[in-house]
Amino acid sequence: MSKPTVLLACDFSDRFKQLLTDRYKVLGPMPRSAPDALPVGASAALALVTKGGLQTDRALIEALPELGLVSYFGTGFEGIDLQAASEHGLTVTHSPGANASSVADFAMGLVLASTRQILAADRFVREGRWTGNSLVSMAAVPGLTGARLGIYGFGAVGRKLASRAAAFEMKIAYHSRTPKSDTACSYKASVRELAEWADILIVAVRADPSNYHIVDRSLLAALGLNGHVVNVARGSLIDADALAEALEQGMIAGAALDVFENEPTVPDRLLNAPNLILSPHIAFASTGARNAQEDMVLANLEAFFDNRAVPNPIDPF
Template sequence: MKPTILMAPRMPARLVERLQEHYTLLGPMERSAPEALPAGADAAQALLTIGTQKTDAALIDALPGLRLIACYGTGIEGVDRARAKARGILLSNAADANAASVAEFAMGLLLASARQIGAAERFVRAGRWKGNAVERMAYVPGLAGRKLGIYGLGAVGSRIASRAAAFEMSIGYHNRSRRDLPYLYHDSLLGLAEWADVMIVAVRASAETRHAINAEVLKALGPQGHLVNISRGIAVDEIALCEALETGVIAGAALDVYEHEPLVPDRLKALDNVVLTPHIAANAETAQIAQQDLMLANLAAFFAGKPLLSPVAL
């Protein structure tokens, strides 16, 4: 008999097909709540979910057979880790499977914002380009020689750093601890912002990182500064960011994530000095296949009684 597993959000078709080959697959669920559980969920030994979706104590306790929570992406913030630990439930995520994809997208957003690529496209589409002799866009600083501050030098942040080095940028970072990497460590986020010309946010969602990018940090980044966020929306105080963009406290921003997804504040939508994308940094085909394969490998290891390939400590 195939083991029973439960899929909370809808997963990619390729992954679902492969899961159905080896498991009795239940779901997806309308919402992650006990009252939305499908028939037979009490037999589920593994729950497949994503970090932004709530997996709270009530849902965990409504699944008496649950022994593994497998997150499709790298995020784990929606999981009640204390309750999972108390129940002896294992937790896994995608580790660094999508790190390269997110890092390259971060550099794309940085270029789009700092080099005004979106504004340039609107300039051309509006028919304003009459040739360099008549009208052209204002000069902006390039990236070469500028200082990039990375908030969070984990799997994604370190890959951003290596890519930024190829752009001849100076690289500094703020992390919970110093890394053994050849970049300038700052022991405070404010100190990093004061040093940096541009900043990329690459931290996990947590109580510690919530609204870490606030009005004080944005002011320190300065009027030629640009902010890029490809991590989690809660790391940036969106009200403070809107005010900074509206008043010229910083020059621009590029966001792939938002505090209350899929809602994007109208104030952000109204601004020309911000680039907005719909949480797609990890949407490279290679990254998605790697995440799917890792989830399948974790499930196979779990049901074979072997160690998980990408366990998360509880």
């Protein structure tokens, strides 16, 4: 009996590709998620494995006539045309929560790096500027104890951020679509209200058309001169030009980005912006979190091909 065909929209770890190859005929990875980039034999693909930031639009769906499943590595699924998927009877799955601890850990690392100027301190030493007999070699900055952390998005990542921030003795508030009854953290009725309150704003919300570029010039101004913004969600949530301008003009104190709107391309203006820390979308990428997400994708594929209910369908769909 021949193996069912699975198409990879992007590259994945060697571990994951080997596990897939053991069970399926694997095509890809595609150089880009578009109909003109489909490999030979893709018309037979029954499942597409992809990630949230890649486009799975109507044209791609219709170029895959046998497609029955789109399985997302990670929580996000903003790249798919849900209407087209529904019309073609596709099952769509994701892997929620598996990377939440990893992302929360990394986000707190970015908070520390930005607020305590860790990268700047490293450069300070390497460039030979640590001289003299002063008690403080670099200017003192506010610490995290007592600082106000605003969490935009209070899902699995947001909740883990709150628990980690509590250990730093921070004040914590959040904004999400609805207030949560099972947390002592303060709820703010809007993102703007959260930014006005916060010293540090962490973006950890799922991206969709309603929050495109929601972190704009106005919101950054509300965050204020001493504010920091950290994004571990999706690049589309932040207006990159507005952020670069805010940093260039000193409208905010600093920022850290793990995600970008058109990955892996990073605008030159961001590359040259002061007080900005950049990382290549690796908040999720601890070994344990990556393996757990891969295993969830495998479980969704296995259930689909066994004609069982998939464990992680996108809801609502």
